[in-house]
Amino acid sequence: MLDVIGAESNILLYDLQTSRRSDSGSYELQLRLPNRDFKEQKVVSVTRKDQVYSILRQAIISSQLAPGEAIRKELVAAQLGVSRTPVSDAINRLADEGLVEIYPQTGTFVARLWLDKIETAQFVRVALETAAIRRTAERANPEALGRFRQNLEDQRKAANSRDFEQFYELDEALHDLICDAAGLVGLREIASKERSQIDRVRRLLLHYEARMVETLAEHEAIISAIADKDADRAAATMEAHIAQMGKMLLHLKIKRPELFGS
Amino acid sequence: MLDVIGAESNILLYDLQTSRRSDSGSYELQLRLPNRDFKEQKVVSVTRKDQVYSILRQAIISSQLAPGEAIRKELVAAQLGVSRTPVSDAINRLADEGLVEIYPQTGTFVARLWLDKIETAQFVRVALETAAIRRTAERANPEALGRFRQNLEDQRKAANSRDFEQFYELDEALHDLICDAAGLVGLREIASKERSQIDRVRRLLLHYEARMVETLAEHEAIISAIADKDADRAAATMEAHIAQMGKMLLHLKIKRPELFGS
DNA sequence: CAATAACATCTAACATGTTACATACCGACT
DNA sequence: AGTCGGTATGTAACATGTTAGATGTTATTG
Structure with missing residues (x-):
């Protein structure tokens, strides 16, 4: 699924909306395993925030999103057809990973090269x-x-x-x-x-x-x-x-x- | 400040409320540096989620919170006098770190020992x-x-x-x-x-x-x-x-x- | 009695409204 | 003209409302 919808300010992102339960078909990416008491090798939970994370990470590592470039959370959320929450979660994770820099109350940027x-x-x-x-x-x-x-x-x-x-x-x-x-x-x-x-x-x-x-x-x-x-x-x-x-x-x-x- | 307020179900936590801008005094922990164009050694932003993270991490590492024990986000939020958001953020980070296990739609637990x-x-x-x-x-x-x-x-x-x-x-x-x-x-x-x-x-x-x-x-x-x-x-x-x-x-x-x- | 299906409950996931703060701009005052 | 202070603006941080799904329980059926 995951249709490319493109692209403001050289950002290439995808539409998550289509992977929702809008049609009666199966939605491939949404499978989750409830392995509460199982071996737990990282629950195969593909939540929205996981998907957003993957997409953004890929975009950053491939330099589709250039170092220093601003990331508008709201814009990203709109482009992906999700709310700001999963986008924030994904970005927090990327910040831990050192791929984005968050300046409180100011802005979020693709990490520059230090x-x-x-x-x-x-x-x-x-x-x-x-x-x-x-x-x-x-x-x-x-x-x-x-x-x-x-x-x-x-x-x-x-x-x-x-x-x-x-x-x-x-x-x-x-x-x-x-x-x-x-x-x-x-x-x-x-x-x-x-x-x-x-x-x-x-x-x-x-x-x-x-x-x-x-x-x-x-x-x-x-x-x-x-x-x-x-x-x-x-x-x-x-x-x-x-x-x-x-x-x-x-x-x-x-x-x-x-x-x-x- | 961070007053100990105690403690339901053997959890010892703290009250963040007191570090808010309730009085006119300075709030020690809230200092932030706006070093947008500076060296940026991890912005000294002590946000609520950072504080919650530190408190929970400390509690887990010291085994005040035992492996396998459930973490009620809402309860933690109430005990700390914050909303669910910073608690969730902190817990996400702890999950990345392997200190908690999150089971989607089910519950959050202090990571067991694997x-x-x-x-x-x-x-x-x-x-x-x-x-x-x-x-x-x-x-x-x-x-x-x-x-x-x-x-x-x-x-x-x-x-x-x-x-x-x-x-x-x-x-x-x-x-x-x-x-x-x-x-x-x-x-x-x-x-x-x-x-x-x-x-x-x-x-x-x-x-x-x-x-x-x-x-x-x-x-x-x-x-x-x-x-x-x-x-x-x-x-x-x-x-x-x-x-x-x-x-x-x-x-x-x-x-x-x-x-x-x- | 066992298997199963309907249902109640609880929680994380997600959506959205609100607040506080960093920054930039602009005008007044020296 | 330069500095200072107020103000406007935009964003992350925070709060809270809503949804979906996992699980346990109970009713139902063979």
């Missing part, structure tokens, strides 16, 4: 992923390795056809695979949340510098290190990757200072 | 803190080391006088010090959030088994390893500490299964 926060996010990401890799390496999982390689293969195809979106989805999927391979419940969600800043920056840089090929090579080096169960080398490769990103960020800041907050 | 989630939280905590230690060690900070030792000294005093609360505050403060020493903006907040599960469990176990002395020894071993710039040993010590905790958790689960969810 170099020091990005540095911290990088640190967290490396810490979590190298630890995950270390753990994965210890338990030697050939199927996981196969999935990594399949993913890299797909990345190569996407890079060849210069398909940014596809490439990026695969990139994120690879990180998810690495987290999953560690076999820890909920680790992927935590890592994904902490990575959101980085994901946004990387996608921005990818568009900006179009260095998919180099990125791919870095990914391959990391996976290769994992295959050799060499967590230290994997970590070192990541560090190098990050240093590279730091340089590019400085370039970007010179050319597009309006995206930055520091 | 062994697999605790395992993940431990993993994240170790990953972040050993990385922080590694970074701290690299940049050799004698003042930080002094602060660590002062903290340990205070912990020793608290342990001797068997002051749980004080001991625990110092314990958390030590972890904050370690994070700060890494010199990364916002790392402490991230680590603190990811640690909340663990903090709750540890405090529970501390009350339960009263092993402050042993815990203190473990802390001393960790700091000693840091002083020697031996991140690997620090990590190993933490791992041992965690294994210990895992055993105690299994005991606790047998004696008090109602606290657990898995």
